[in-house]
Amino acid sequence: MRALWRLVTHPVFVRLTGLVVGGVFVWASLDKVTRPDRFADIVHDYDMLPLVFINAFALVMPWTEMTTGAALIVGVWRRGAGLLAAALTVAFLIAIAQAEIRGLEIQCGCFDVSGMTHSQASWDLFLRDIPLLLGAALVWRRG
Amino acid sequence: MFPEKLMSDQGESCPLICGTAALARWALARVPHATRAAILVAAAVAAGAAFNALNPFGIPWLPSPGNRIGIPRAFEARLPQIDAAQALTLYQAGEALFVDSRDAKDYRRDHVPGAINFPMREWPDFWPAIQSDLPRDRLLVLYCYGAHCGLSTRQGKTLLEEGYEKLAVLDYGWVTWIEHGYPTVLHPEGYPTREGGG
Numbered sequence: 001m002r003a004l005w006r007l008v009t010h011p012v013f014v015r016l017t018g019l020v021v022g023g024v025f026v027w028a029s030l031d032k033v034t035r036p037d038r039f040a041d042i043v044h045d046y047d048m049l050p051l052v053f054i055n056a057f058a059l060v061m062p063w064t065e066m067t068t069g070a071a072l073i074v075g076v077w078r079r080g081a082g083l084l085a086a087a088l089t090v091a092f093l094i095a096i097a098q099a100e101i102r103g104l105e106i107q108c109g110c111f112d113v114s115g116m117t118h119s120q121a122s123w124d125l126f127l128r129d130i131p132l133l134l135g136a137a138l139v140w141r142r143g
Numbered sequence: 144m145f146p147e148k149l150m151s152d153q154g155e156s157c158p159l160i161c162g163t164a165a166l167a168r169w170a171l172a173r174v175p176h177a178t179r180a181a182i183l184v185a186a187a188v189a190a191g192a193a194f195n196a197l198n199p200f201g202i203p204w205l206p207s208p209g210n211r212i213g214i215p216r217a218f219e220a221r222l223p224q225i226d227a228a229q230a231l232t233l234y235q236a237g238e239a240l241f242v243d244s245r246d247a248k249d250y251r252r253d254h255v256p257g258a259i260n261f262p263m264r265e266w267p268d269f270w271p272a273i274q275s276d277l278p279r280d281r282l283l284v285l286y287c288y289g290a291h292c293g294l295s296t297r298q299g300k301t302l303l304e305e306g307y308e309k310l311a312v313l314d315y316g317w318v319t320w321i322e323h324g325y326p327t328v329l330h331p332e333g334y335p336t337r338e339g340g341g
Contacts, residue, residue: 033194034200036200036213037213037300038213040202044212045293051212052206054206054212055203055206055213056204059191059192059195059202060184060187062191063182063187063191064184067184068183071183072283074287078182080176080177080180081180081183082187083177091149109308112316
């Protein structure tokens with residue numbers, strides 16, 4: 001167990017984790033930054049924000065993913081970016097969980113927002129985001 | 144306090160630029176992680192604002208009039224919103240084809256007479272076959288469930304991208320239509336929200 005902890009907290013492993021998490025965040029942001037209108041539709045479907053905030057959220061959130069991911073990849077302010085990545089991932093988990101609990105059959109909006117075939121917000125996606133949260137938290141605490 | 148070593152190392156060759164860079168590095172190295180995260184968010188706001196100003200699918204920061212979410216600025220004028228009275232006028236004049244964006248099960252229960260069902264949630268399945276039923280030279284009035292139902296607006300946006308230009312969205316959708324007591328086609332079993340209605 002101690003050896004595993006040493007491996008996980010090794011600077012090289014933490015750096016690689018930052019690259020992976022950063023890559024996921026940048027990849028996830030690309031479609032959303034180009035189509036904020038479609039991302040706003042998806043945010044609307046989650047039914048979590050007052051209507052007046054949805055457009056602004058749809059404009060800022062993808063770029064936050066982009067700057068966070070870019071910082072993690074480049075290695076600038078890794079711990080700050082890791083903190084932000086962890087906070088964003090927690091927000092994603094809450095959004096997906098509340099959608100599932102309320103029985104909302106909605107598009108995830110995780111990566112693709114322009115296509116007509118999408119993954120739905122589901123517990124599978126919730127579980128998929130857990131390693132992302134752990135990776136982001138690792139970079140935040142040990143980056 | 145200030146790193147004198149950096150100043151003395153680099154200050155002689157380029158006192159202004161290197162000194163400023165060293166000062167910036169020294170200051171930024173002392174910014175707490177949470178503050179750095181906040182600065183990244185501020186950078187995102189700035190980048191989002193700049194890109195949105197140039198993006199052809201850019202949206203207003205606040206919802207469009209009528210609380211419409213996610214309407215690109217370029218689409219606002221091309222996708223007008225009409226109220227129930229305007230929709231009835233178009234219906235009575237036979238000038239428009241009504242398009243029901245709701246799910247098929249809801250359309251089967253109740254809909255505007257003459258409306259065709261094009262469930263927005265099942266666009267990929269319906270689109271290939273339904274195109275021939277959607278005339279480009281006739282006004283299409285899109286409606287969905289009611290207040291804040293985005294399906295009809297979303298369908299309008301997508302139809303605009305497909306080259307349709309004669310479009311309108313019925314504000315408050317099906318709810319306003321039945322509340323006004325306008326003509327409907329009712330399934331024999333009735334519609335749960337219209338008990339006793341006809």
